[in-house]
Amino acid sequence: MKAIEIKKLKKSINGKLILKEINLNIYEGEIYSLLGPNGAGKTTTIYTLLGLLKKDDGEIKIFGEELSKKHFKEIGVMFEIETYNLEWSVIDNLKHMCYLFGVDEHRIYDYVEILDLKREDFRKKFKQLSKGTKRKISLIGALMHDPKILILDEPTSGLDPEIQVVFKKLLLDLKKRGKTVLFVSHNLYEVQEISDRIGFIKSGETIFEIPVSEKFYLVEGDYPEFQTYRVKNSKLYVFDEKMFLKIKPKNYQMIEKLEDLYVKFIEGRVS
Numbered sequence: 001m002k003a004i005e006i007k008k009l010k011k012s013i014n015g016k017l018i019l020k021e022i023n024l025n026i027y028e029g030e031i032y033s034l035l036g037p038n039g040a041g042k043t044t045t046i047y048t049l050l051g052l053l054k055k056d057d058g059e060i061k062i063f064g065e066e067l068s069k070k071h072f073k074e075i076g077v078m079f080e081i082e083t084y085n086l087e088w089s090v091i092d093n094l095k096h097m098c099y100l101f102g103v104d105e106h107r108i109y110d111y112v113e114i115l116d117l118k119r120e121d122f123r124k125k126f127k128q129l130s131k132g133t134k135r136k137i138s139l140i141g142a143l144m145h146d147p148k149i150l151i152l153d154e155p156t157s158g159l160d161p162e163i164q165v166v167f168k169k170l171l172l173d174l175k176k177r178g179k180t181v182l183f184v185s186h187n188l189y190e191v192q193e194i195s196d197r198i199g200f201i202k203s204g205e206t207i208f209e210i211p212v213s214e215k216f217y218l219v220e221g222d223y224p225e226f227q228t229y230r231v232k233n234s235k236l237y238v239f240d241e242k243m244f245l246k247i248k249p250k251n252y253q254m255i256e257k258l259e260d261l262y263v264k265f266i267e268g269r270v271s
């Protein structure tokens, strides 16, 4: 079942078309990474998906149903910007979240160990925490109500690798428990090893959605029997975890690694 489905989503802000056509299919229980260069529209997609921005057109479905207030408790979000009160203590911020979501306060400490946090951090003012600890607390806030879907917008951007490792471990743990994770990033290398699939957007358009696979091979000819993925103006053929990209009729491009495909689109060598 699809946990999140976005079809032909359009959004303009101040007369500027930001999302031209976003299509995303995120299946229950997978870690899906939404990638794209700076300004591609990733955050705008997330805000619109959550109903924080009103869509102009298109469909947004959560577990097969039109997005509504009832989904509030099914989704946990960690925004790119800190949304906590800087002057309040960490514990007061998290208690406030417990109140909003109607959850027991003991849940605040569920992830202390896996996130390698210290109890004394909870008594500090939010503004006194290091950037990495702030991110960890924000993640606790997103998880306390035990949501089915976790959305993370650039959660570890600018942090040291140790925190990235801690976050990855936690995400894999959540996946084991059947949770769905939507991880927004502009860095393929950060997400590649934990993602089941990636979606790539650029200039407000979905370019492709593909499973993460190590090997890409060039194969001549047309192969309608293979599984195909729509890649803008082209097709990606997949057979037995091997992938190759058809650029034009009778013109196939050798793609050895997912990185190569990604870089081609980032650099505009394929459009």
Ligand SMILES: Nc1ncnc2c1ncn2[C@@H]1O[C@H](COP(=O)(O)OP(=O)(O)OP(=O)(O)O)[C@@H](O)[C@H]1O
Residues within 6 Å of the ligand: 013, 014, 016, 018, 036, 037, 038, 039, 040, 041, 042, 043, 044, 045, 186
């Ligand atoms: N409120 C706004 N008013 C005008 N333009 C906006 C507004 N919000 C976003 N934009 C523009 O929309 C485009 C997409 O922005 P968005 O933040 O969604 O991209 P992004 O892919 O998340 O980028 P990044 O990786 O840098 O966070 C950018 O060109 C941005 O300048």
